[in-house]
Each structure stands twice: as structure tokens, then as C-alpha cells.
Amino acid sequence: MQTHVATTPFGRRSMTLGQISSQVSAKAMPTEAMVNKWEVFQHIREAREMLGATDRALAVLNALLSFHRDAELRADGVMIVWPSNEQLMARANGISPATLRRHIAILVECGLVIRRDSPNGKRFARRGAGGEIEQAYGFDLSPIIARAQEFKDLSDAVQAEKRALRVARERLTLLRRDVVKMIDAGIEENVPGNWGRVLQIYQTTVSRLPRSAPRQHIEDICNELQELHVEIRDTLESFVRSQKMSANESHSERHIQNSNTDPHKESEERSREEKEASASGANNRNLHSLPxxxxxxxxxxxxxxxxxxxxxxxxxxxxxxxxxxxxxxxxxxxxxxxxxxxxxxxxxxxxxxxxxxxxxxxxxxxxxxxxxxxxxxxxxxxxxxxxxxxxxxxxxxxxxxSRSPAHKASDPRNEGKSPSERLEVSDALLRSLKRPR
Known part of the structure; x- marks a missing residue:
């Protein structure tokens, strides 16, 4: 016969409003409620950070659930388990007594279990004449049923956040790759633009990205890189369009020149251009002699x-x-x-x-x-x-x-090295250096 349902913990453990809230939720659940305990445990494990639970606390919860015989938890059944500390430690991978007590307290604070302490703090069950349990003292698993939908919603939110974080990281990787390679293309193809400024903006933006960044921070960086991406792409596309227009115009000019029927006029223009080119080359002989x-x-x-x-x-x-x-x-x-x-x-x-x-x-x-x-x-x-x-x-x-004796004597890096080891240059470069300016 059930005489009294304990609502406060044994000994010097204090009562909190959170524990009262868990008890109220357990009382309010419908009597026909039923859940699969391992499915709910999976949801709790995925949402453990939002619930404030630790890995060790979940190991203890897993051990507590294993002491309930059925895979289904029913609101109209016995929801209290009463294992000893030794049994719990054995099923929780052999944790120490102090660790066990600490993580049981975490489970209670998170509202995952409810303490049902006996007058002397022992855990046991009293059976009636028919073998049915009349009174049990231990850990009440009612919150697993009462909050099952809440745990599922939290798990879905965590999974959605993980997917959003994965998408944000993929976007960041693509933007960084595109920006760097488009900058390289602009530099290599001599596209007009202040590429040094663009590089400085890119490096400043990426330097604000920590090794492990939250999704919102990654998305903010992505938005800045997207603006830079659009600017670079527009610059490159404008240059490509201008090159195509120039090619079309030169193609039309070649058609006009090919239609010229006066060979004397064409030869005169060619000779005049050759004279101008030779005069220009004479004035800038040093520049033209460079590679x-x-x-x-x-x-x-x-x-x-x-x-x-x-x-x-x-x-x-x-x-x-x-x-x-x-x-x-x-x-x-x-x-x-x-x-x-x-x-x-x-x-x-x-x-x-x-x-x-x-x-x-x-x-x-x-x-x-x-x-x-x-x-x-x-x-x-x-x-x-x-x-x-x-x-x-x-x-x-x-x-x-490097060839001067004073430099050889003063530079300790030159000790034991031949002149060729001190500064290696190619023959072509030496010929360029010897060429008069």
C-alpha cells in the first residue's frame, strides 16, 4: 500500500523549484502515455548540451534505464528503479562513488530523473501479498515519458543547427577558394584593378575566423566574402567583355584593310610605320634590350x-x-x-x-x-x-x-662556404647583370 510519495531529497540535499517543476510535469502526464526508452534516450543524448547534461551523466542515465526491465515506459506502470550505488557504478563503466553522486545530481538538476528517497535514504521496493510492488524508493523515470516530445524537439533543433553549420562551412570553403583563384587570375592576366587592396580585405576578413567558430560568425564572414566575390567577379567579367569588344573591332578593321585595292598606298603606310618603330627603338635602346x-x-x-x-x-x-x-x-x-x-x-x-x-x-x-x-x-x-x-x-x-672581402669576414654565415654557395645565380642572370645600362 502506497503510504506517501516523497517530494524532498534525503539528508542535507536541498529542494529546488526545478525539482518541483519536474514533479508537476510527471503528475500532469496522461495515464496512457508510453514511449520507447531507448529512442527517448537517443534524443536526450543529441540534445545533451541544451539540457545541460554531461557525457558521464548520460552514462549514469543509461545505467538507470537498463534497470527497468521493459523497453517501453508506461505512465500507468512502475517508473521507479532502485539499484544500489555498487550496481550503478558497475553498469556505468566503473566510475567512482564521488563521480556517481555528482552526476546523479546533474540528472536531477536537468529534470531527467526524480529522487524518491526513503526515510533513511536507502533504495528498495516493498511488495504486497500478490507480489505487486506497493512502495518503491529510488529514482523515478517519469520525466522520460512526460518530456519525451520536448526532448525530440530539442534533438531536431540540434540536428537542424548541425546541418546549417555544415552548409555554412561548405559555403565558406567555396567562397575562399573562388576569391583566391579569381584574384590569382586577375593578377596573372593583368586585369586592371587594385588587387593589393582586394587581397588585404580578404586577409583581414579571413583572419577574424577562429579555428572553431559558431555558425552565425561563419555566416557573417561568408556575407563579407560574398560581397568581395561579387566585386571581383564583376571586375573580371567587365574585362572579359571589353576584350571581346576589342577583338570584334580589330576583326572588322582587318576586313576593311583587306578590301583596300591600292597596293602602293598600303606599302607606303607600312614603310612609314617601320620608320617610326625604328626611331622609337633608337630612343629607348636600353628598355628594348631588356628581356x-x-x-x-x-x-x-x-x-x-x-x-x-x-x-x-x-x-x-x-x-x-x-x-x-x-x-x-x-x-x-x-x-x-x-x-x-x-x-x-x-x-x-x-x-x-x-x-x-x-x-x-x-x-x-x-x-x-x-x-x-x-x-x-x-x-x-x-x-x-x-x-x-x-x-x-x-x-x-x-x-x-657578397664578393667583397670585408663582407666575407664580417658575415658568420659565409664561414666554410665557397663563393658559389654564398650567392647562387644563373649564367643568364650574370649576363644580364654585366650588360651596360
Whole structure:
């Protein structure tokens, strides 16, 4: 015969409003309610962080559920289990008594179980004459039934959040890949644009991304990268359209020239163009004697090693890293944004970055880096400037310094090394260095 249902814990354990709320929910559930205890346990395990439960607490809950014989929990059945601490510790993977008590308290605080303590704190059941349980003291599993739908909703919310986080991470990966490769394409194809600024924006945005970021933070970063993605794509698409228009116009011009029936006039125009070209070549003999190809990044870095210190991580592997470092060097040298913009327009951004790196390398010899850059920009507009002589001069100075006896004696890195080990250059580069300016 059930004499009294205990509502307060035994001993010095205090009663809380949360425990009373769990008891109210257990009393309010319909008598026909029934759930599969392992399905509900799966929902609880997925939503454990939202419930405030720990992994060890769930191990204890799993052990408590195992002491209930049936897989189904019924509101009209016996919902109390009364295992001893020794039995619980054995089924909870052998945890210590102190750990067991701590995590049982967590289960009670989370409202997953209810304590039904006996007058002396022991756990047991009293059976009647027919063998039916009349009175039981232990842990009441009624909240598993009463809150089953709540646990399912929480589990669904957690799964939806995981899916949203996975989608956000996939979007972030795609945006980062697209932005980096489109920047590389713009630099390699010499598309007009301030690619150094774009790189700086990208690196600043990505640097705010921690190793383990929440979904909302990832989505905010994605939104910023999306704006940058649209800007870069529009720049590249505009350039492609302009190239197509130029190709169409030149195709039409070729048709017009082919329709010319006066061979004497055509030969006169060709001879005049050849004379102009030869005159221009005579005026700019030094520039025309330089290699037609672009300066390799490795040669630039050999000539201007100081720019590496301004790169992220102190390493430059691609032109995009070089442009980003040049953007950092610009304000350090006191070059105004307008002077930099004019240099990029006149030389192209890569050549302007090489020029700025050379100025940085010789900053101790240049009083006004901004004025010097403007002077070189004016020469570039007139076709009288190339970065090859600047880089070759820096390499020549570096080579001469490595060959000087004072440098050999003062530099400890040169001890035990032959001259070829100190500075390795190709034969083609040596011929370029020896060529008169």
C-alpha cells in the first residue's frame, strides 16, 4: 500500500523549484502515455548540451534505464528503479562513488530523473501479498515519458543547427577558394584593378575566423566574402567583355584593310610605320634590350628580401602574397594612396608593387619614397621606365657585397662556404647583370 510519495531529497540535499517543476510535469502526464526508452534516450543524448547534461551523466542515465526491465515506459506502470550505488557504478563503466553522486545530481538538476528517497535514504521496493510492488524508493523515470516530445524537439533543433553549420562551412570553403583563384587570375592576366587592396580585405576578413567558430560568425564572414566575390567577379567579367569588344573591332578593321585595292598606298603606310618603330627603338635602346618576359617572383624576392618581413607569416609564395605585402609597405614608406593609384594605373599593379619593394629595399638612401614613386610613374607613362634595371641593380649590389672581402669576414654565415654557395645565380642572370645600362 502506497503510504506517501516523497517530494524532498534525503539528508542535507536541498529542494529546488526545478525539482518541483519536474514533479508537476510527471503528475500532469496522461495515464496512457508510453514511449520507447531507448529512442527517448537517443534524443536526450543529441540534445545533451541544451539540457545541460554531461557525457558521464548520460552514462549514469543509461545505467538507470537498463534497470527497468521493459523497453517501453508506461505512465500507468512502475517508473521507479532502485539499484544500489555498487550496481550503478558497475553498469556505468566503473566510475567512482564521488563521480556517481555528482552526476546523479546533474540528472536531477536537468529534470531527467526524480529522487524518491526513503526515510533513511536507502533504495528498495516493498511488495504486497500478490507480489505487486506497493512502495518503491529510488529514482523515478517519469520525466522520460512526460518530456519525451520536448526532448525530440530539442534533438531536431540540434540536428537542424548541425546541418546549417555544415552548409555554412561548405559555403565558406567555396567562397575562399573562388576569391583566391579569381584574384590569382586577375593578377596573372593583368586585369586592371587594385588587387593589393582586394587581397588585404580578404586577409583581414579571413583572419577574424577562429579555428572553431559558431555558425552565425561563419555566416557573417561568408556575407563579407560574398560581397568581395561579387566585386571581383564583376571586375573580371567587365574585362572579359571589353576584350571581346576589342577583338570584334580589330576583326572588322582587318576586313576593311583587306578590301583596300591600292597596293602602293598600303606599302607606303607600312614603310612609314617601320620608320617610326625604328626611331622609337633608337630612343629607348636600353628598355628594348631588356628581356620581354616578366620578372620572376623568385628574382624579385632575391633582390628585395625586406618585403618578406611584411608578408603574413613572413613568407611569400605567390604574387598575391607579394601584392598584399606591398599594400602593407605603402603606408610604412609614406606613399599616399593617390600616388600608389597613379603608379598602378601607369605600370600595372604587379610592376608598381615591384617598384615599391625596390624603394623599400633602398629606403635608407631615398629621402621621399612618395616623390620618387611619382617620378618613376611619370617615366612609365612616357615608356621610359622598366622594373628590370631596378631589380638588376639591387642584385648587382648584392652580388658585389657578397664578393667583397670585408663582407666575407664580417658575415658568420659565409664561414666554410665557397663563393658559389654564398650567392647562387644563373649564367643568364650574370649576363644580364654585366650588360651596360
Amino acid at each position: 620581354a618576359r616578366e620578372l620572376p617572383l623568385g628574382i624579385v624576392l632575391d633582390a628585395c628580401p625586406d618585403v618578406k618581413a611584411l608578408a603574413k607569416g613572413g613568407e611569400i609564395r605567390h604574387w598575391r602574397d607579394f601584392l598584399a605585402a606591398a599594400e602593407v609597405a605603402r603606408p610604412l614608406l609614406g606613399v599616399s594612396p593617390s600616388a600608389w593609384q597613379e603608379a598602378c594605373e601607369a605600370m600595372g599593379e604587379v610592376q608598381a608593387a615591384i617598384t615599391l619593394s625596390a624603394i623599400l629595399q633602398r629606403s635608407d638612401q631615398i629621402n621621399s619614397a612618395g616623390g620618387y614613386l611619382r617620378n618613376l610613374t611619370d617615366k612609365a607613362r612616357e615608356g621610359k621606365f622598366s622594373t628590370w634595371p631596378m631589380v638588376m641593380a639591387l642584385l648587382r649590389a648584392k652580388l658585389d657585397a
